[in-house]
Amino acid sequence: MDPFVEVRNVSKIFGKSPKAALELLELGRSKKEILKETGQTLGVNKVNFSIYPGEIFVIMGLSGSGKSTLIRMFNRLIAPTIGEILIDNEDIVKMSASRLREVRQQKISMVFQNFALFPHKTILENTEFGLEIQKKPIKDRREKAMQALEIVGLKGYEHQLPSQLSGGMQQRVGLARALASDTDILLMDEAFSALDPLIRKDMQDELLEIQENFKKTIIFITHDLDEALRIGDRIALMKDGSIIQLGTPEQIMMNPANEFVEKFVEDVDLSKVLTASHIMKRPEKIGVDRGPRVALEIMRKEGYSSIFVVDRKQKLLGAISAEQARQAIDQNLSISEVMTTEVPTVPEDALLVDLMDVMATSALPISVVDDKHRIKGIVIRGAVIGALAGNKDSLNDLESE
Amino acid sequence: MNMTKIPLGEWVDSLVDWITVTFAALFSFFTNLIDGLLNIIVDVLSVGPPIVLIIVLALLVGYTSKWPLGIFTVVSLLLVDNLGYWDSTIQTLAIVLVSGFFIILLGIPIGIWCAQNKTVQNIVTPILDFMQTMPAFVYLIPSILFFGIGVVPGIVASFIFAIAPAIRMTNLGIQEVPKDLIEASDAFGSTSSQKLFKVQLPLATPTILAGINQSIMLALSMVVTASLVGAPGLGADVYRAVSQINVGQGFEAGLSIVFIAIILDRITQNIRKPAYEKLVSRKIVLSIVGILIVVAALFNTFTKEDTIKGTGSAIGESTNYKIIGIEPGAGLMAQAKTAMKDYKLDNWTLVEGSSAAMVAELKKAYSKKEPIIITGWSPHWMFASFDLKYLDDPNGTFGGAEEINTLVRKGLKEDAPGAYTILDQFSWDTSDMEKVMVDVSGGMDPKEAADKWIKANTDKVAKWTKGAQAGNGEEIKLVYVAWDTEIASTNVIAKVLEQNGYKVKLSQVEVGPMFAGVANGSVDAMVAAWLPSTHKDYYESYKKDLVNLGPNLKGTKNGIVVPKYVDIDSIEDLK
Numbered sequence: 017m018d019p020f021v022e023v024r025n026v027s028k029i030f031g032k033s034p035k036a037a038l039e040l041l042e043l044g045r046s047k048k049e050i051l052k053e054t055g056q057t058l059g060v061n062k063v064n065f066s067i068y069p070g071e072i073f074v075i076m077g078l079s080g081s082g083k084s085t086l087i088r089m090f091n092r093l094i095a096p097t098i099g100e101i102l103i104d105n106e107d108i109v110k111m112s113a114s115r116l117r118e119v120r121q122q123k124i125s126m127v128f129q130n131f132a133l134f135p136h137k138t139i140l141e142n143t144e145f146g147l148e149i150q151k152k153p154i155k156d157r158r159e160k161a162m163q164a165l166e167i168v169g170l171k172g173y174e175h176q177l178p179s180q181l182s183g184g185m186q187q188r189v190g191l192a193r194a195l196a197s198d199t200d201i202l203l204m205d206e207a208f209s210a211l212d213p214l215i216r217k218d219m220q221d222e223l224l225e226i227q228e229n230f231k232k233t234i235i236f237i238t239h240d241l242d243e244a245l246r247i248g249d250r251i252a253l254m255k256d257g258s259i260i261q262l263g264t265p266e267q268i269m270m271n272p273a274n275e276f277v278e279k280f281v282e283d284v285d286l287s288k289v290l291t292a293s294h295i296m297k298r299p300e301k302i303g304v305d306r307g308p309r310v311a312l313e314i315m316r317k318e319g320y321s322s323i324f325v326v327d328r329k330q331k332l333l334g335a336i337s338a339e340q341a342r343q344a345i346d347q348n349l350s351i352s353e354v355m356t357t358e359v360p361t362v363p364e365d366a367l368l369v370d371l372m373d374v375m376a377t378s379a380l381p382i383s384v385v386d387d388k389h390r391i392k393g394i395v396i397r398g399a400v401i402g403a404l405a406g407n408k409d410s411l412n413d414l415e416s417e
Numbered sequence: 418m419n420m421t422k423i424p425l426g427e428w429v430d431s432l433v434d435w436i437t438v439t440f441a442a443l444f445s446f447f448t449n450l451i452d453g454l455l456n457i458i459v460d461v462l463s464v465g466p467p468i469v470l471i472i473v474l475a476l477l478v479g480y481t482s483k484w485p486l487g488i489f490t491v492v493s494l495l496l497v498d499n500l501g502y503w504d505s506t507i508q509t510l511a512i513v514l515v516s517g518f519f520i521i522l523l524g525i526p527i528g529i530w531c532a533q534n535k536t537v538q539n540i541v542t543p544i545l546d547f548m549q550t551m552p553a554f555v556y557l558i559p560s561i562l563f564f565g566i567g568v569v570p571g572i573v574a575s576f577i578f579a580i581a582p583a584i585r586m587t588n589l590g591i592q593e594v595p596k597d598l599i600e601a602s603d604a605f606g607s608t609s610s611q612k613l614f615k616v617q618l619p620l621a622t623p624t625i626l627a628g629i630n631q632s633i634m635l636a637l638s639m640v641v642t643a644s645l646v647g648a649p650g651l652g653a654d655v656y657r658a659v660s661q662i663n664v665g666q667g668f669e670a671g672l673s674i675v676f677i678a679i680i681l682d683r684i685t686q687n688i689r690k691p692a693y694e695k696l697v698s699r700k701i702v703l704s705i706v707g708i709l710i711v712v713a714a715l716f717n718t719f720t721k722e723d724t725i726k727g728t729g730s731a732i733g734e735s736t737n738y739k740i741i742g743i744e745p746g747a748g749l750m751a752q753a754k755t756a757m758k759d760y761k762l763d764n765w766t767l768v769e770g771s772s773a774a775m776v777a778e779l780k781k782a783y784s785k786k787e788p789i790i791i792t793g794w795s796p797h798w799m800f801a802s803f804d805l806k807y808l809d810d811p812n813g814t815f816g817g818a819e820e821i822n823t824l825v826r827k828g829l830k831e832d833a834p835g836a837y838t839i840l841d842q843f844s845w846d847t848s849d850m851e852k853v854m855v856d857v858s859g860g861m862d863p864k865e866a867a868d869k870w871i872k873a874n875t876d877k878v879a880k881w882t883k884g885a886q887a888g889n890g891e892e893i894k895l896v897y898v899a900w901d902t903e904i905a906s907t908n909v910i911a912k913v914l915e916q917n918g919y920k921v922k923l924s925q926v927e928v929g930p931m932f933a934g935v936a937n938g939s940v941d942a943m944v945a946a947w948l949p950s951t952h953k954d955y956y957e958s959y960k961k962d963l964v965n966l967g968p969n970l971k972g973t974k975n976g977i978v979v980p981k982y983v984d985i986d987s988i989e990d991l992k
Contacts, residue, residue: 091604120606132601136619146605148615197605 019066020233021090021201026063026099028085028257031056034097047256059085060096061257069200072227072234074248079239082257087205087237091124092116103201121150125194129206131186133178139165139189140174146197157196164196165189167226184215191219195226204236208243220247241280245269245289253277265289286404287369292362295403296384296393301326304333304352308344311336311351324383325355330390335359335380361385364392368400375400427860437562437781444563451515451569457714458511464713467498470507473709478680480702481687493676502673508650509640509677512568516575516636521629524580528587528625529613538588545581553578553639557646561777566741566770571643571652579635586628590621623689630685637678647770651677653745657769660746661954662929732788732985738765740977741778741791745769746928748951749975753792756814756977760988767792772900779803783980790991793978794951796847796970798854798901807976809987815975816950820968821906825942826935827964833941836893836919838885840942841966843910845877850970853905867908871916878913888918894940896924896931903945906969910944928955936962944969951975 029037029050037056040049047058060082067073077083088094089101092108100107103123111119125146133142141148143164147157165171168188178186187207194202204223208216224247227234238244244251245265252262253273261273269289272278301324302311315323315338322337334355336344344354360378362371364386374382381394437444462470471494479487497506531538556577560570594617602616618625640652651674658667691699740757742750753767775791776799782789783803799805823840830837849870856866871878893914897907911921924940932952934940936959946952946965956963977988985991 088600093600093603117606117608120604122606124604126601126604128597128601130597132595132597134598134601134616134620145601145615149605149607149611193605203604 017068020069020071020104021067021235022100022102023063023065023067024100024102026086026089026096026101027061028059028082028089028094029056029097030059038098058257059094060089063099063257063259065252065259065262067233067235069233070227070231072224072236072247072249074236074238074244074251075254076238076241076244076248076251077254081254083237083239083254084205085257086254087203087235090201090203090235091120091126121146121197123199124201124203125197125199126203126205127187127190127194127207129209131178131183131190131210133186133189133193135178138175138177139170139181142178142189143174143192143196145193150197160198161192161196164192167195168192168222184211184219187211187219188222191223191226195230200233202232202234204234206237206239209238209240216243223247241284242288245284253280266294285369287372288367290368290403291364292366292368292371292382292384292395293364293393295368295399296364296395297399299324299383299391299394301330301391302336302351303328306351308336308341308349308351308354312338312341312345315341322380324359324391324394325351326391329388332359332361332383332385332389332391333357335383356380359383361389362395363387368403371395371400433559433562436559438784440563441785447573448564448569451519451564451572452567454518455511455515455568455572457717458514459507460717461710461713462507462511463504464716467494467503471495471498473706474680477702477706478683480693480697481691482683483692486683490680493679497673497676500669500673502651502654502670505649505651505654505670506673506677508568509637509652509674512572512575512640512643512648512650513633513637513677513681516572516579516639517629517633519572519576520580520583520632520636524583524628524632525587525625528584528628529591529618531584531588532591532617533609533613541584545584548577549581553642554645557642557774558777561646561774562781565781566647566768566774566778567739568643568648570646571639571648574646575636575639575643578639579632582631582635583625583628586631587621587625590624590628591617593624594620626685626689630682633681633685634678637674637681640674644769645771646774647741647768649769653769657745660744660927660929662933732790732983732991733764735788736790739790740765740767741775741789742767742769743772743775743792744928748947748953749792749794751954752815752950752975753977756810756812756988759812759814760992762988762991765991779980786980786982788983789980790983791978792975794902794947794975795973796850796854796902798851798858801851801855802858804981805978806981806986807974807978808985808990810976811987811989814988815977818971819947819950819973819975821902821944821970821973822946822948823942823944823966823969824932824935824946824963825966826938826940827962828938829941829964833888833891833893833919835886835888835917836891836914836941839881839914839917840910840944842881842883842885843913843944843969844881845906845909845970847970847972849874849877850902850905853909854901857904858901863904863908864912866905867912870909871912881913882917885917888914890918890920892920892922893942894922894924896926896934896940896943897945898928898931899925900945906944928952932956932959932963935959947973 027038027041031037031054034056037050037054037058040053041058041061047061050056050058063086075083075086085094089096090108096109100109103119108116108119134145137145140158140161144157144161147160162174165174168191170185170188170192173181173185178189181189190207208219211219220243226232236247248265250262250264251268252259253268254260255276261268261277266289268277269281269284272281300314300318300320302314304325304327311323315321322335324335325333327333333352334357336351336355340354344351359380360374360382362374362382362384364384371382375397381396383391384393384395386392471491474494475487475490478490497503527541531541553574556574557570560573564570564573598616598620599612602612607615640648640650641655644650644652644656651670654670655667655674658670691702740753742753744750750767750769757765757767779789779791779799793805793807823843825837825840853866853870856869857863895907895911897903907923911923914921926934931943931945932955935943946956948956979985
């Protein structure tokens with residue numbers, strides 16, 4: 017897939033004469049050294065990466081790491097001192113002012129940390145702001161704004177003022193305003209950081225849903241690792257203006273690039289990062305057309321108390337226990353007549369935190385199935401506990417994915 | 418140390434002269450524009466009987482600031498009408514509205530420009546500081562030269578004095594718009610004008626309106642100052658009261674200004690969020706006001722008969738039927754008014770202002786050889802500098818020759834007998850005085866001019882000091898008005914007193930306070946009482962508390978004066 021956004025060797029220096037600072041930067045000096053020698057602040061330091069269509073790309077870092085500066089370069093609210101940012105193969109840095117306005121109107125919209133709603137405009141007027149700027153006919157923009165408000169669940173509030181809504185609702189308006197312009201790229205600058213945790217989670221779910229439905233390319237800034245892990249397809253970790261690690265949430269969790277990242281991720285709740293596929297074991301299974309004696313034999317040999325039953329296409333049908341097998345032999349029944357069909361299943365990408373509940377209510381190991389209900393593995397309690405304890409041996413090889 | 422004085426004042430003088438000549442056409446355009454606008458507003462405001470405007474204003478104040486203030490408006494304006502200040506109030510209101518109109522017209526765009534451009538802001542800010550701190554009187558001087566005497570220089574001076582808050586607050590309001598809203602506006606691809614009109618101005622509106630409110634209040638505070646150059650209205654009433662030490666009239670006119678201030682303040686302060694906005698929307702109210710104004714204006718155009726002012730006298734046409742007067746309290750003005758009655762000059766107006774403004778106006782007209790009619794008196798240096806003539810006064814309204822008398826406080830004879838003797842024997846001629854005056858008007862320091870004359874006339878001075886015992890450093894307080902005659906005489910006598918061992922302190926005041934000061938003993942003497950006619954009113958009210966030492970100069974004259982190139986000879990020719 018071709019990248020949708022490409023960031024090439026981008027640096028930003030804040031100060032009146034960035035030239036001297038750029039030279040030092042070329043020599044590989046650090047942010048502190050440059051500040052000391054030239055008085056210029058290095059905001060972003062030689063950043064390179066690509067973002068693919070439909071991706072949620074999270075840029076994560078503590079305050080002062082340059083992430084807010086970086087996100088503002090995608091729509092040139094802040095111009096890079098040096099480097100290129102290609103959006104759809106067009107360099108936004110060298111664009112004329114009028115072309116830049118077009119791109120801002122049609123390709124990139126933005127959601128802000130403190131919502132940045134216009135206090136003198138109603139919810140509807142706020143939502144249609146982008147379209148108003150584009151001089152769309154009133155009827156069109158009303159219609160589109162109403163649709164966007166419906167997507168974020170704010171239908172019925174359109175004639176209120178922002179000050180009449182709660183923080184969570186205000187940010188939904190911010191989101192609706194960005195969606196109404198129907199741009200491919202959504203920039204979200206700490207969009208949920210000002211919200212309280214429960215509402216933040218709702219908004220994250222909603223964002224994932226919107227992304228699923230509309231296939232936006234989302235560039236998301238956050239300082240919250242949990243949030244990054246939850247919504248990010250890939251995460252770029254920033255420190256002092258540089259990207260120190262870029263990868264999927266698992267890669268960052270499991271193979272921290274350096275001590276900084278390691279420290280960063282050590283407090284993370286692993287149950288929200290690891291999935292069933294990370295800890296599942298090879299399942300013992302038997303074809304449904306086999307006899308109960310075969311099943312009993314396998315169980316005896318492997319030391320299991322039950323075994324999963326599949327059809328010829330490996331589709332999970334149920335599970336049979338040793339007692340059920342013996343009963344079938346005594347009464348001369350087939351496996352399908354005695355097996356338990358109520359088997360707990362989870363998809364491969366289920367988070368460990370979501371497994372707990374299933375595990376607590378079932379005597380059987382949990383089976384992991386793919387979208388065609390074929391069994392891919394089983395999860396036993398010991399593996400979950402081992403993984404949560406940080407025991408990397410109990411994890412499957414991540415690189416093989 | 419004897420350094421040459423940097424001729425800053427002279428440079429400013431020649432710059433102003435140059436501007437006056439070069440941009441004459443432009444200035445007369447502005448004068449007509451402002452005058453026209455003012456007349457329209459006055460006509461609109463006075464279209465019906467006073468009660469109509471009172472009710473409209475009361476409704477407007479009530480709508481914006483709750484009903485008790487509406488009732489206050491009715492009561493206060495009825496009081497104003499009852500006291501007889503209604504016409505002045507209309508004039509003042511119109512002056513403030515015109516200034517306010519130009520302040521909004523220029524102040525807001527300049528403020529916006531400042532907010533958008535750092536360089537502009539850096540240039541404008543010190544200019545605003547300068548404009549605000551430079552005493553407002555100073556603007557009056559070039560204003561007269563540029564715009565002539567009357568209401569226009571007053572409006573211009575108020576405008577300059579009052580525009581600063583509008584510019585500053587517009588700039589501030591726009592810069593105070595939160596940064597993230599500006600970012601949001603940019604992020605959605607607004608042009609700068611979209612950003613300005615959809616985001617910055619709406620959000621800055623409260624601050625901008627606060628600035629306009631302040632500006633209008635400042636403009637109102639300028640009405641008294643503006644009356645010095647002939648602007649009519651409540652300011653002129655106050656000025657007249659001050660120059661006549663008329664406490665009651667001053668209070669009445671001042672109170673009327675306070676009422677106007679409260680009404681204007683409440684309307685401009687609350688117009689953004691009227692108290693009864695829920696009952697009637699702001700748009701409706703503004704439309705009604707707009708319609709009323711248009712209807713009133715149309716009504717005026719249709720009903721107004723063309724009031725032909727003169728009976729066709731050429732001199733009247735070319736001077737706009739204006740006689741340029743001086744301070745409203747001066748006896749000369751009272752004489753001029755009587756003369757206008759006696760000679761039936763009903764269609765003429767006597768413009769009140771100040772002697773300085775009158776001379777400025779004369780200078781302006783004289784340099785262009787335009788006809789002008791002034792109230793004049795001699796001795797005055799203008800007779801030495803310009804070719805002027807008195808118009809014949811067959812009815813003798815201006816009286817015959819006058820004398821300038823020396824008045825001292827009671828008890829000076831006992832306290833400072835030497836000074837008393839010198840003041841008593843002080844006496845000189847018109848030609849002597851004019852010598853000093855010409856030097857002073859030519860730029861010489863009055864003290865130097867006095868010194869120069871004393872050195873050249875030791876024989877005369879010797880007569881004054883004859884038999885006077887020398888002082889012992891006692892302080893003698895002399896008081897005078899800033900007329901050229903009085904500046905000359907007071908400085909000369911002050912110098913003579915100093916040479917005889919007294920310490921002299923000079924205070925420059927208005928005519929009323931000059932008499933009051935000597936009468937109540939807070940100052941010792943004055944050599945500036947024009948009697949029997951010019952200062953008759955003052956003399957009559959204070960003479961029992963004064964000692965009159967008799968005339969120090971004889972043969973003065975009052976009258977209507979024109980340049981010699983004006984082709985009339987008698988006041989009767991004005992008819």
